Amino acid sequence: AQKVTQAQTEISVVEKEDVTLDCVYETRDTTYYLFWYKQPPSGELVFLIRRNSFDEQNEISGRYSWNFQKSTSSFNFTITASQVVDSAVYFCALTLAGGTSYGKLTFGQGTILTVHP
Amino acid sequence: EAQVTQNPRYLITVTGKKLTVTCSQNMNHEYMSWYRQDPGLGLRQIYYSMNVEVTDKGDVPEGYKVSRKEKRNFPLILESPSPNQTSLYFCASKNTGTSGYNEQFFGPGTRLTVL
Numbered sequence: 001a002q003k004v005t006q007a008q009t010e011i012s013v014v015e016k017e018d019v020t021l022d023c024v025y026e027t028r029d030t031t032y033y034l035f036w037y038k039q040p041p042s043g044e045l046v047f048l049i050r051r052n053s054f055d056e057q058n059e060i061s062g063r064y065s066w067n068f069q070k071s072t073s074s075f076n077f078t079i080t081a082s083q084v085v086d087s088a089v090y091f092c093a094l095t096l097a098g099g100t101s102y103g104k105l106t107f108g109q110g111t112i113l114t115v116h117p
Numbered sequence: 118e119a120q121v122t123q124n125p126r127y128l129i130t131v132t133g134k135k136l137t138v139t140c141s142q143n144m145n146h147e148y149m150s151w152y153r154q155d156p157g158l159g160l161r162q163i164y165y166s167m168n169v170e171v172t173d174k175g176d177v178p179e180g181y182k183v184s185r186k187e188k189r190n191f192p193l194i195l196e197s198p199s200p201n202q203t204s205l206y207f208c209a210s211k212n213t214g215t216s217g218y219n220e221q222f223f224g225p226g227t228r229l230t231v232l
Contacts, residue, residue: 009157033218045207045223052218091159097218103148103167103211104175105221107159 002027004094006108013082014116021077021111023092029053031097034068034075035105039089051075052097082115089113119144121224123208129230130198138193138227140208146222147213149191153177154205154226163206166191167213198231205229 003026013019025034036048049059051068059066063080079086092108121142130136142149150165152175162175166185180202182194191210195202206227212219 004159006159043205043226043228045226047220050218050220093160095221103150103165103213103221104162105152105160105209107152107161109157109159 002029002032002094002096002106004092004106004108006090006092006111008111009109010112010114012114012116015083016081017115018078018080019082019113019115021079021090021092021113023075023077023108025073025075025092025094027094027096029096033095033097035091035093035095036066036075036077037091037093039091039110041088045091048077079113082113084115084117087113087115119222121208121210121222123206123224123227125227126225127228129232131232132199133197136195136198136229138195138206138208138229140191140193140224141189142191142208142210142222143189144210144212144222145188146210147188149185149208149210150175151181151183151191151193152207152209153202154207160207163193198229200231203229203231 005024032053034051038046065078067076089110089112091110093105095105124139147168151163152160154160161177164183166172208224209221211221
């Protein structure tokens with residue numbers, strides 16, 4: 001069975017600080033996909049990024065960056081120069097490429113990020 | 118516009134009163150699923166459907182039923198709701214094409230309170 005752990009339940013920072021959200025996953029499959037979703041106070045799930053297990057290249061998108069390390073089974077998310085609008089719950093998730101769990105997203109517990117002005 | 122819709126968005130009900138949360142997608146997706154979100158637990162899959170008339174249990178199916186009579190619709194049925202089913206529910210759909218990964222689309226969520 002797959003497992004995703006987000007050990008940080010809540011993080012509080014002041015605007016312009018950098019913040020890293022941790023995500024550790026477990027799976028025996030060699031082909032899988034990892035995701036980050038943002039859930040703002042309005043409640044919808046906003047897709048941020050997908051990474052497949054064969055692509056360990058780090059990615060940067062504006063103030064967001066992601067560090068994928070298979071050796072430590074981690075897929076961490078960093079927000080540079082945080083802003084109040086970044087306040088949300090962030091979920092890390094994993095899905096397998098096939099098999100009986102096809103399509104199912106296994107989510108972490110979520111990290112509540114609060115950015116204070 | 119490609120989307121997944123859920124109704125109602127908010128619902129307060131009482132224990133034992135049957136209810137249905139509807140989910141509809143306009144993208145001709147084969148795969149649909151339901152998740153519930155609870156604090157500290159993230160989202161967990163309740164049921165999923167690979168195609169019309171094909172449904173199966175997810176991780177937390179107890180107390181729920183689903184049906185898939187049409188490709189676009191995947192209603193979630195609570196025959197006798199209980200307070201422990203108070204939660205935020207999400208419907209999702211995706212294509213099942215064989216090449217690469219096909220994006221999963223989520224509905225806006227349904228906040229259910231069972232008194």
